[in-house]
Amino acid sequence: xxxxxxxxxxxxxxxxxxxxxxxxxxxxxxxxxxxxxxxxxxxxxxxxxxxxxxxxxxxxxxxxxxxxxxxxxxxxxxxxxxxxxxxxxxxxxxxxxxxxxxxxxxxxxxxxxxxxxxxxxxxxxxxxxxxxxxxxxxxxxxxxxxxxxxxxxxxxxxxxxxxxxxxxxxxxxxxxxxxxxxxxxxxxxxxxxxxxxxxxxxxxxxxxxxxxxxxxxxxxxxxxxxxxxxxxxxxxxxxxxxxxxxxxxxxxxxxxxxxxxxxxxxxxxxxxxxxxxxxxxxxxxxxxxxxxxxxxxxxxxxxxxxxxxxxxxxxxxxxxxxxxxxxxxxxxxxxxxxxxxxxxxxxxxxxxxxxxxxxxxxxxxxxxxxxxxxxxxxxxxxxxxxxxxxxxxxxxxxxxxxxxxxxxxxxxxxxxxxxxxxxxxxxxxxxxxxxxxxxxxxxxxxxxxxxxxx
Amino acid sequence: xxxxxxxxxxxxxxxxxxxxxxxxxxxxxxxxxxxxxxxxxxxxxxxxxxxxxxxxxxxxxxxxxxxxxxxxxxxxxxxxxxxxxxxxxxxxxxxxxxxxxxxxxxxxxxxxxxxxxxxxxxxxxxxxxxxxxxxxxxxxxxxxxxxxxxxxxxxxxxxxxxxxxxxxxxxxxxxxxxxxxxxxxxxxxxxxxxxxxxxxxxxxxxxxxxxxxxxxxxxxxxxxxxxxxxxxxxxxxxxxxxxxxxxxxxxxxxxxxxxxxxxxxxxxxxxxxxxxxxxxxxxxxxxxxxxxxxxxxxxxxxxxxxxxxxxxxxxxxxxxxxxxxxxxxxxxxxxxxxxxxxxxxxxxxxxxxxxxxxxxxxxxxxxxxxxxxxxxxxxxxxxxxxxxxxxxxxxxxxxxxxxxxxxxxxxxxxxxxxxxxxxxxxxxxxxxxxx
Numbered sequence: 001x002x003x004x005x006x007x008x009x010x011x012x013x014x015x016x017x018x019x020x021x022x023x024x025x026x027x028x029x030x031x032x033x034x035x036x037x038x039x040x041x042x043x044x045x046x047x048x049x050x051x052x053x054x055x056x057x058x059x060x061x062x063x064x065x066x067x068x069x070x071x072x073x074x075x076x077x078x079x080x081x082x083x084x085x086x087x088x089x090x091x092x093x094x095x096x097x098x099x100x101x102x103x104x105x106x107x108x109x110x111x112x113x114x115x116x117x118x119x120x121x122x123x124x125x126x127x128x129x130x131x132x133x134x135x136x137x138x139x140x141x142x143x144x145x146x147x148x149x150x151x152x153x154x155x156x157x158x159x160x161x162x163x164x165x166x167x168x169x170x171x172x173x174x175x176x177x178x179x180x181x182x183x184x185x186x187x188x189x190x191x192x193x194x195x196x197x198x199x200x201x202x203x204x205x206x207x208x209x210x211x212x213x214x215x216x217x218x219x220x221x222x223x224x225x226x227x228x229x230x231x232x233x234x235x236x237x238x239x240x241x242x243x244x245x246x247x248x249x250x251x252x253x254x255x256x257x258x259x260x261x262x263x264x265x266x267x268x269x270x271x272x273x274x275x276x277x278x279x280x281x282x283x284x285x286x287x288x289x290x291x292x293x294x295x296x297x298x299x300x301x302x303x304x305x306x307x308x309x310x311x312x313x314x315x316x317x318x319x320x321x322x323x324x325x326x327x328x329x330x331x332x333x334x335x336x337x338x339x340x341x342x343x344x345x346x347x348x349x350x351x352x353x354x355x356x357x358x359x360x361x362x363x364x365x366x367x368x369x370x371x372x373x374x375x376x377x378x379x380x381x382x383x384x385x386x387x388x389x390x391x392x393x394x395x396x397x398x399x400x401x402x403x404x405x406x407x408x409x410x411x412x413x414x415x416x417x418x419x420x421x422x423x424x425x426x427x428x429x430x431x432x433x434x435x436x437x438x439x440x441x442x443x444x445x446x447x448x449x450x451x452x453x454x
Numbered sequence: 455x456x457x458x459x460x461x462x463x464x465x466x467x468x469x470x471x472x473x474x475x476x477x478x479x480x481x482x483x484x485x486x487x488x489x490x491x492x493x494x495x496x497x498x499x500x501x502x503x504x505x506x507x508x509x510x511x512x513x514x515x516x517x518x519x520x521x522x523x524x525x526x527x528x529x530x531x532x533x534x535x536x537x538x539x540x541x542x543x544x545x546x547x548x549x550x551x552x553x554x555x556x557x558x559x560x561x562x563x564x565x566x567x568x569x570x571x572x573x574x575x576x577x578x579x580x581x582x583x584x585x586x587x588x589x590x591x592x593x594x595x596x597x598x599x600x601x602x603x604x605x606x607x608x609x610x611x612x613x614x615x616x617x618x619x620x621x622x623x624x625x626x627x628x629x630x631x632x633x634x635x636x637x638x639x640x641x642x643x644x645x646x647x648x649x650x651x652x653x654x655x656x657x658x659x660x661x662x663x664x665x666x667x668x669x670x671x672x673x674x675x676x677x678x679x680x681x682x683x684x685x686x687x688x689x690x691x692x693x694x695x696x697x698x699x700x701x702x703x704x705x706x707x708x709x710x711x712x713x714x715x716x717x718x719x720x721x722x723x724x725x726x727x728x729x730x731x732x733x734x735x736x737x738x739x740x741x742x743x744x745x746x747x748x749x750x751x752x753x754x755x756x757x758x759x760x761x762x763x764x765x766x767x768x769x770x771x772x773x774x775x776x777x778x779x780x781x782x783x784x785x786x787x788x789x790x791x792x793x794x795x796x797x798x799x800x801x802x803x804x805x806x807x808x809x810x811x812x813x814x815x816x817x818x819x820x821x822x823x824x825x826x827x828x829x830x831x832x833x834x835x836x837x838x839x840x841x842x843x844x845x846x847x848x849x850x851x852x853x854x855x856x857x858x859x860x861x862x863x864x865x866x867x868x869x870x871x872x873x874x875x876x877x878x879x880x881x882x883x884x885x886x887x888x889x
Contacts, residue, residue, distance in 0.1 A: 030777075039778070040536065041512075041534045044775075046517060047519075048497075058491070058492070060491070060492055061492070063496065065499065066496075081492070084490065086488075115534065135699055174698060174699060178701075179818070181820055220849060252585055258623070368816045368817050369817075371812050373829055375626070377812070377813075378827045397818075398818070400813060402845070448888075450887075452826075452847040452848075
């Protein structure tokens with residue numbers, strides 16, 4: 001009997017409105033340097049599964065490492081759901097998919113020996129230390145192969161495999177009590193080559209950490225800022241992406257009113273999309289973790305809210321179509337509404353156009369992180385430069401930027417004609433972190449953006 | 455269960471250690487004012503750490519069938535691994551610490567549901583438009599550790615946590631309020647959480663324009679947790695000290711912040727979430743002063759970091775299943791001061807109260823810096839809270855802010871079960887507000 005047969009057999013006579021089983025096998029490698037020395041080299045294998053059941057609108061969820069007795073796991077999940085539900089299970093109709101999706105493999109990290117990977121990271125660490133004045137460094141390489149088997153009580157049966165590669169470096173410089181750091185991260189879907197050939201970026205990280213010791217701070221307040229494509233991608237994710245996740249909205253009448261389709265959020269030049277079906281990126285996949293085919297969703301078109309991200313439950317409750325955005329970070333968690341690849345589409349301005357007329361502003365590049373509480377959001381630059389009279393001038397200390405979704409999107413008054421993707425990040429939500437996502441954008445300019453002191 | 459130590463010895467490793475964890479947790483979740491989800495999560499796994507020809511190797515798995523392959527795998531990895539700077543420890547004399555409560559293991563599902571629903575209903579009686587969510591969770595965690603030096607230890611720990619809050623949406627204005635607590639002992643009293651959430655709602659009724667510039671800031675215990683704890687503790691991590699990236703390098707014995715502040719790492723406090731009889735390498739737990747009366751007194755070490763620094767481990771090793779141990783705080787205990795909380799507002803013409811932040815921990819935390827948007831905070835005018843502040847950012851450096859200390863409250867409170875701290879009033883924080 002195949003694994004799929006065993007899973008489907010375990011669903012027989014389940015007695016719930018809906019049940020799904022997910023089983024996973026994973027294999028990960030990790031190499032980590034701290035300062036001059038290797039700190040950790042490890043390999044981990046994992047196996048586990050989960051069952052999720054819905055009864056009268058309530059959910060039961062059971063996760064486990066021992067995958068032998070699936071019938072009893074199904075039984076427990078259904079019991080949990082029964083204890084919770086008292087309304088009506090609503091899930092948007094989808095054609096049950098049956099598929100076996102091979103991994104996207106451009107250059108399989110599985111074909112590269114551990115010692116070759118280590119030599120590469122050795123070399124990167126040496127590059128950081130080639131800048132005089134470095135105090136410490138971190139270099140992390142990781143790859144992860146994850147095979148997911150999914151079946152549900154409606155007949156869907158989807159096997160998918162994902163290979164992810166990540167590389168993260170940071171450098172620390174210190175002058176007495178003044179400690180400064182700079183970093184760079186990149187990730188890819190199934191392509192080891194993407195973490196090779198980074199010499200220039202990595203040398204720049206070392207230099208930047210040392211240069212930051214001499215960089216002046218700036219005063220906080222409202223400023224004109226120009227974001228590079230990587231940080232603008234983080235902005236798209238934090239400033240708008242999270243609010244477009246329907247699970248924040250679907251049960252709140254007030255939020256449904258605020259987030260009504262057709263509402264104007266930005267100027268007519270602003271277009272934002274998200275989709276797992278956009279190929280070749282960290283958030284790309286054929287089916288989401290409910291077996292729904294992914295697509296490319298328009299979220300903002302010509303400045304107007306036109307769509308949002310859904311699971312089957314949020315789609316049904318809002319009377320909209322599922323978008324293939326129900327994702328679980330692993331078998332240990334139920335799928336929830338998540339972004340995949342979130343992109344601000346390019347406009348027409350060159351960087352020179354954006355700089356023109358900016359007498360006193362900040363050019364921010366690269367990222368540390370970002371966070372949102374729906375209305376308000378923050379995101380942090382990895383680098384910041386003073387703009388004077390339309391020219392990018394001296395480096396200043398990195399800043400945090402903050403905004404308000406109902407105001408800041410409308411304050412975008414220039415969208416570049418380039419496009420860059422940020423493939424180095426992971427997203428956290430409801431205890432599930434880091435989920436592989438990507439985001440991207442052209443250069444953008446924002447007026448009156450609140451900037452922290454630095 | 456496979457005898458991995460014996461296998462490792464047979465394979466010719468010089469030293470070996472097997473770390474096993476298994477945990478069961480049962481969280482229930484409320485959304486939109488009613489129960490939405492009940493879960494049960496079981497996780498288990500084993501990690502084998504070895505020293506072979508002086509090098510460290512680690513391999514782990516959550517697949518019981520793959521355990522017998524760990525020895526072969528770790529043998530392939532060890533030659534590439536870091537040079538080991540320690541010997542596996544021998545059995546210690548472990549203190550008995552109260553971290554297991556049978557009342558949590560036998561807690562009924564219906565009782566948990568009632569606890570969550572009661573909180574939601576109590577606050578919605580006065581605030582019907584609040585959209586509430588809540589979680590109530592219980593868990594049992596078992597850790598066991600054996601090594602080739604004959605150490606054989608482990609413990610069982612229960613955990614119980616209750617959190618609840620809500621969002622209040624008025625037009626385009628959103629307010630998020632939250633309260634919660636976690637412990638390794640069961641607790642019944644949750645009325646104070648209702649009072650806390652109501653107070654947050656009441657203080658936020660009015661919106662006040664935040665002042666900009668360097669003004670007095672009162673960090674509530676929650677605000678201390680959100681703002682100051684991370685950047686401060688990273689400087690006392692032995693690993694940052696080892697690599698020279700802590701501002702505290704060569705500062706032991708120096709006054710680094712105001713003398714009214716003393717901070718301990720203490721895994722021996724009964725009932726706390728981070729308490730334990732031994733660390734994740736089997737080293738005996740003890741209360742460790744990090745800052746005493748403003749003077750830097752100790753850094754936190756695990757075996758490897760201590761070995762590299764020619765120091766002794768402080769029993770601060772913490773690990774996930776799949777990674778090597780590293781030093782970490784367990785339960786942070788900040789000593790109270792002598793000012794009643796209500797008196798801390800006295801003399802403030804214009805200032806702010808910081809409760810919760812958005813985006814803290816981004817940026818140069820290692821250098822002691824903090825920067826964040828104030829998710830929940832209030833404006834103080836003439837010694838009184840006059841309303842909630844919005845679209846406001848704070849930034850500063852924790853050593854600077856705690857050197858410009860103005861008052862420490864006379865009561866330390868638990869924040870989520872692994873930090874006990876008073877409220878702290880200081881200067882040296884830059885506030886930037888929109889508009």
